[in-house]
Amino acid sequence: MEQKRELTSVDLAALVEELGAFEGAKVDKAYLYGDDMVRLKMRDFDRGRMELVFEVGETKRAHTVAPERIPDAPGRPPQFAMMLRNRLSGADFVDVEQYEFDRILEFIFERDDGTTRIIVELFGQGNVAVTDGEYEVIDSLETVRLKSRTVVPGSRYEFPDTRTNPLTVSREAFDHEMNDSDTDVVRTLATQLNFGGLYAEEVCTRAGIEKAMDIEEADEGVYDRLYEAIERLALDIRNGNFEPRLYLEREEDGNNGDDDSDDGDDGDASEQVVDVTPFPLEEHEAEGLVADGYDSFLAALDDYFFRLELEEESAPDPTEQKPDFDEEVAKYERIIEQQQGAISGFEQEADDLREQAESLYAEYGLVDDILSTIQDAREQDRPWEDIEARFEEGAEQGIEAAEAVIDVDGSEGIVTVEVDGEYIDLVAHDGVEQNADRLYTEAKRVEEKKEGALAAIEDTREDLEDAKQRREQWDADDGDDEDEGDDEHADTDWLSMQSVPIRENEPWYDRFRWFHTSDDYLVIGGRNADQNEELVKKYLEPGDQVLHTQAHGGPVTVLKATDPSEASSSDIELPDSSIEEAAQFAVSYASVWKDGRYAGDVYAVDSDQVTKTPESGEYLEKGGFAIRGDRTYYDDTPVGVAVGIQCEPYTRVIGGPPSAIEGQAETMIELEPGRYAQADAAKRLYRQFREEFTDESFVRKIASPDRIQHFMPPGGSRVIDE
Structure with missing residues (x-):
């Protein structure tokens, strides 16, 4: 029997009765997992x-x-989760x-500053819409634009068209719906009365009516028995007369070889959950399913979906068992x-800081002149601004101290100077000795971090040796897997793996755009x-190329x-x-894409042609820079972006020009300018990757x-060829 993955309308009717007992609970926090699961952490006073x-x-x-079954909270809360929290x-x-008898739940929350409604759509593609008290949509996981209804932030939420509610239908309306059908009884209950397949069959069974009976053969007596069965079902739901059941299907894996045994020993058998209902179903009993009883439907639902997920995670996959050791070692x-x-970085950083401090003493007079000038002026x-302008004028006049000043940051009280080819940040209100002492102290602090890292690396080496020993023991105990181990170096089919190992890495450049x-x-x-x-001032080095649209x-x-x-080098030939890929990257993440254009002009220059120092009469806004010398132009550079999932050496999302991403991602999706907002397009990609x-x-x-x-x-995007 196929395992249940969606709640029915009858389930939701029962669910509403039990959830009502939590009215008055307060919301603490909201979370969003992936793009389809919302969690509300709440406090109920009882x-x-x-x-x-x-x-x-x-x-x-x-x-x-x-609470013990709740998954760990996601790392960075997305915008939807932050909106819910606010x-x-x-x-x-x-x-x-x-809502009516549809698979839609409406949760209502109140605070002094207003009402919030969370409308959960458990049909079709599924959706969660958040509205104010007047049903104006604040945000939704999915935007819906159909002829019949719209769910878009800023508009009024529109429910689907009303359908017949079998739990409240009058006898006259019931007769009308049945008479309007041209099929058999069970299909009429499932579609015309909106019961769905399972509960349509259950109503027939409880009424003692043959499911396959043609509707034309159903007389008034048949209608009476069906309507009475529906009324009893509705009454149980309204009164909360629940006897929840979790149903399991037993799968035989073998037997004990004694066919005549009737001692209850069924040999090796496994059970899997297949359904959860608010009361016992005669249909399931007839199918021979094993039933577990629960005190509440909420508890049964929690147990069912927990066990369903557990069964999926624990499904045997022999090909994935051994590589776990390899992943641990890796x-x-x-x-x-x-x-x-x-x-190594700590060592270099400490050496650089000490060298900077020594440079200050080596050029004591020059540095003291700069600091004294600033302190006198303040x-x-x-x-x-006047102090910075004075240094610029002095530099034009060839004054050595003024030429050494690279930047003046009044907001932080920092002046950056060039001494012996090194850029050094100085606290302007301190003297030479105080700035040098600060650098020596910082060098000492960095060396202490190095000592901590040395101790940590020894612990990691012990963990590594332990993992290797366990792997060797596993190989010795199961020599038959030797051939399988040899295949580890073959190409891995990541898409088909039941459990892809996570290899996390957060490079220093991850906060920028990169590829x-x-x-x-x-x-x-x-x-x-x-x-x-920051890129121009901190990360631009000799040999680099700078591109801009x-x-x-x-x-x-x-x-x-x-x-x-x-070590930077200007001798490297890129x-x-x-x-060309960098040029495509530059044009794709510029206003060219946002404007819906498919190409733009890009120029490239060497790093030494870029300066943050404007000519007399020039003005550079924040993030701007000046170019000196000739530029190399890449006219009509086409836009192009692909987003992919990389599985080795690290597991992560990557993005950039398709020609670059294609060789690095296990799978990728190409984009072009289009009508889908960035957030909506991201959700489409997420579903496709899944x-x-x-x-x-x-x-x-x-x-x-x-x-x-x-x-x-x-700006807007669309999947190419979609």
């Missing part, structure tokens, strides 16, 4: 902590969940209703590599003016010749293919719509 869950994806459910924190749960090796890199209440070219060069771009400013509003795009942790991977939980963990949106261009 029962304590209460967890309410709505899921509207492939599984469609709404019920309370035991509207519901501290609100009272005042009511829950089922994880510790990655951690050690990262720790070694951190240690004592005279001269604004920072690796098909030649494995890093390209990073700013998301806003602050990041554009002719159109206004494009990101600063830097094609890195080397990693910031490596491949044309990488430059369909491609057997392990849907893997997609939910590493490729949420919020994370996918991180790699999408600003």
